[in-house]
Amino acid sequence: MCDTCGCNVTSGNQHLIKPGGKLSLANNGATSISVLKNLMSENDHVAVHNREHFDKNNVLAINLMSSPGSGKTALLETTIQQLKEQFRIAVIEGDLETENDAERIRQQGVPAIQITTGSACHLDAHMVHDAVHNLSLKDLDIVFIENVGNLVCPASFDLGQHLNVTLLSVTEGDDKPSKYPVMFRAADLMLLTKTDLLAVLDDFDTSKAEHNLRQLASDAPVIELSSRNGDGLMQWVDWLKQQVALQQDRVINGESLKPAIQKEGAQLHFESSNNSLIQNHSHP
Amino acid sequence: MHELAICQEIIIQVNDIAFENQAVSIESITLQVGPLSGVEAPLLKQAFPFAAAETVAEHAVLIIEELPVIVECKQCGFHSTVSVNKLICTQCGDYHTRLVSGDEMLLASVELNREHQDREHQDRENQVDKNKLTEANYV
Numbered sequence: 001m002c003d004t005c006g007c008n009v010t011s012g013n014q015h016l017i018k019p020g021g022k023l024s025l026a027n028n029g030a031t032s033i034s035v036l037k038n039l040m041s042e043n044d045h046v047a048v049h050n051r052e053h054f055d056k057n058n059v060l061a062i063n064l065m066s067s068p069g070s071g072k073t074a075l076l077e078t079t080i081q082q083l084k085e086q087f088r089i090a091v092i093e094g095d096l097e098t099e100n101d102a103e104r105i106r107q108q109g110v111p112a113i114q115i116t117t118g119s120a121c122h123l124d125a126h127m128v129h130d131a132v133h134n135l136s137l138k139d140l141d142i143v144f145i146e147n148v149g150n151l152v153c154p155a156s157f158d159l160g161q162h163l164n165v166t167l168l169s170v171t172e173g174d175d176k177p178s179k180y181p182v183m184f185r186a187a188d189l190m191l192l193t194k195t196d197l198l199a200v201l202d203d204f205d206t207s208k209a210e211h212n213l214r215q216l217a218s219d220a221p222v223i224e225l226s227s228r229n230g231d232g233l234m235q236w237v238d239w240l241k242q243q244v245a246l247q248q249d250r251v252i253n254g255e256s257l258k259p260a261i262q263k264e265g266a267q268l269h270f271e272s273s274n275n276s277l278i279q280n281h282s283h284p
Numbered sequence: 285m286h287e288l289a290i291c292q293e294i295i296i297q298v299n300d301i302a303f304e305n306q307a308v309s310i311e312s313i314t315l316q317v318g319p320l321s322g323v324e325a326p327l328l329k330q331a332f333p334f335a336a337a338e339t340v341a342e343h344a345v346l347i348i349e350e351l352p353v354i355v356e357c358k359q360c361g362f363h364s365t366v367s368v369n370k371l372i373c374t375q376c377g378d379y380h381t382r383l384v385s386g387d388e389m390l391l392a393s394v395e396l397n398r399e400h401q402d403r404e405h406q407d408r409e410n411q412v413d414k415n416k417l418t419e420a421n422y423v
Contacts, residue, residue, distance in 0.1 A: 030311040030395040033301060037391045039293050039315070122286065153286050156322035156389075178369040182322040185371075217355060217371035217381040 043157055046125035050132060050160025055256050057137035060247040061145065062240075063159055063259070065183065066167035067176075068149030071193040073101045074227040075167065075236075076144055080108040082237050087141040087244060092131045094123040094148045101146065111135060122153035125160055132160075141244060151176070155183040163188040163243060164259040170194050170204040177212040185216045188260045189223065189239065196226040220260065287327040290389070291335035298394050302340045307396035310344040314393045318351040318386035319368050325350055353386030 038044065054061045064072045073093075080089055090111045093101040102114035113131040115123060128145060135143065145161055147154040166187035168176050171194060177184035184190065190213055192206055210222045223239065225232030250257060298310055317323055325348040332346045352365050357373035358381060364374035368386070372379045 030397050031305065031307070032393055032395045033305065034393040035297070035301065035391045037297055039290050039297075039389045039391055042293055042296070120286075124289075152322065156286065181369040181371075182320055185320065212369075214379045215370050215372060217379050217383070219380070 040156070040158070043125045046129050047158035047160040050125055050129055051162070051256055051258070053132055053137060054143065054160060054162070055251055057140070058248060058251045059137050059140050059143055060163075060244050061143045061159075061161040062243075063145045063147055063154075063161035063164050064167065065147045065151075065154045065164060065186070066149060066169070066193075067151050067172060070149070070167045070169035070172065071227055072146050072149070072167055073104055075191070075193065075225075076105060076146060077108055078227045078230070078233060079144075079237065079240070080105070080110055082233065083142075083240065084108065084110060086241075088139055089142045089144065090135050090140050092123075092128060092135075092143060092145045094127070094146060096120070096148065117148060121148055121150045122157055123147050123159055124157045128159045142240070151180040151183045155180075155186045158258070161259060162247060162257045165189045165191060167191045167193050168209060170198050170201055170206070173203075174205050174209040175212055177209065177216060181216050184213055185218060186259060187213070187218065187220045190218075190220055191236065192222065192224045194226060194228070195224045195231055196229045218260075287323060288331040288335060290323060290328060291331045294332075294391060295335050295339050295341055297391055298341050298344075299339060301394050302396060305396050305398065307340070307398045309397045310341040311395040311397050312345040312347055313341065313391070313395075314347040314349065316349045316351055316388050316390045316392045318388040319353060320383065320387040321389040323389055349392065351385050351388055354384050355381035356384050357381050 051061070053059075064076070066072055076091055080091075083089060088110075090113070091102070091105045093105065093112055093114045094117060095101055095114070096117055096119065098116070099114045102112040105112035113134050115127050115131055117123065117127065123145065132143075137143075145159055147159075164186050166184055166189075168184075168190060170192060173179075177190075190209075192209060195206075198204060198206075206222075206224055213220065213222065221239070223232055223235045225236055227233070247257070294313060294315070298313055301307075302310055315328070317325055317328070328348060329346055336342050336344060353368055353371070354363055354365050355371050355373065356363050357376060357378055359378045360373060360376045362373055362375035363384065364372075364381075366372065366374065371381055371383065373381055
């Protein structure tokens with residue numbers, strides 16, 4: 001977001017920049033200043049920097065988000081087995097404590113950087129920036145960022161990734177997208193994991209899960225897979241190969257990609273500042 | 285939750301604004317928050333005093349304007365005010381919509397107190413008066 005092009009201007013705040021100027025006197029004599037600055041600007045600034053690093057080195061960065069225990073690390077293990085001959089992969093692991101996940105990834109023969117966040121429930125762009133500087137990006141094609149298992153906070157932080165992949169395991173309930181709209185709205189791809197368990201679960205309907213995702217105005221593809229028995233894995237691997245190719249095309253054309261939720265955000269906010277409907281919103 | 289981190293960002297930003305405008309203190313800070321930003325207004329209010337302690341915003345009032353969730357239908361163009369987990373057009377029922385309001389997390393405005401120069405001036409005059417008074421008493 002920036003203050004130059006007006007992309008901070010939304011339906012709710014455009015009154016602040018209307019005639020009357022940027023400075024106006026409040027009733028009590030104090031000076032009132034309108035700001036319109038995104039409160040994530042410090043994080044977002046570093047995220048942009050991270051994305052530049054990835055693009056400069058022709059690396060595709062994918063952020064994996066889900067509840068704890070929905071199979072992010074297991075998915076990465078099988079994915080690396082499938083792709084490590086074809087692509088150079090590294091993983092940035094986020095957990096509150098322990099090096100366990102990074103060790104599991106290293107056993108697959110690829111570099112892994114563990115970020116232990118202590119009590120922080122999400123990764124932010126600064127943490128990823130530090131981790132990225134411990135990786136030799138020029139020798140990589142794909143960096144997976146395995147976020148802290150949490151369906152709330154990670155969705156609010158741009159890390160500099162190109163794509164968000166959100167996992168929903170079939171043991172969790174097909175209404176998760178409705179319960180955690182901020183998270184599932186951020187997904188460029190939703191993976192329904194642990195589908196080998198569907199045989200013994202009569203209360204998870206994959207079509208309902210997809211319906212609940214669509215209710216969030218999301219067109220993200222949905223892939224059902226099991227890291228354990230390999231069902232659906234090729235579809236996921238094909239999606240990844242396609243994304244690597246698209247990233248290489250973007251780099252050649254000097255373009256970049258933000259995750260879906262942020263893609264048209266700036267444009268949209270700018271457009272909405274010209275929207276008459278919004279003027280009905282009341283302001284103090 | 286990351287509400288404390290958001291409050292710390294608020295303090296950094298308002299501190300810069302206060303410095304640029306030579307303000308002594310901040311009277312109020314107004315935020316605009318949409319429910320799809322992932323930030324909870326009550327938690328922000330709770331976290332704010334911890335971040336504001338011993339800063340220029342220590343006594344500032346935190347005002348949070350909560351914005352509605354509004355989507356624009358890509359098919360029929362209708363604007364619907366909707367709930368966070370049903371971002372579909374209320375007119376034609378299509379889910380191909382764009383969010384036009386509801387994911388904001390913005391520092392909207394700040395009220396500054398720049399009266400220190402006046403007050404210092406006043407204090408100096410008071411001091412002069414007192415000195416005069418003291419002199420008068422001695423006479």
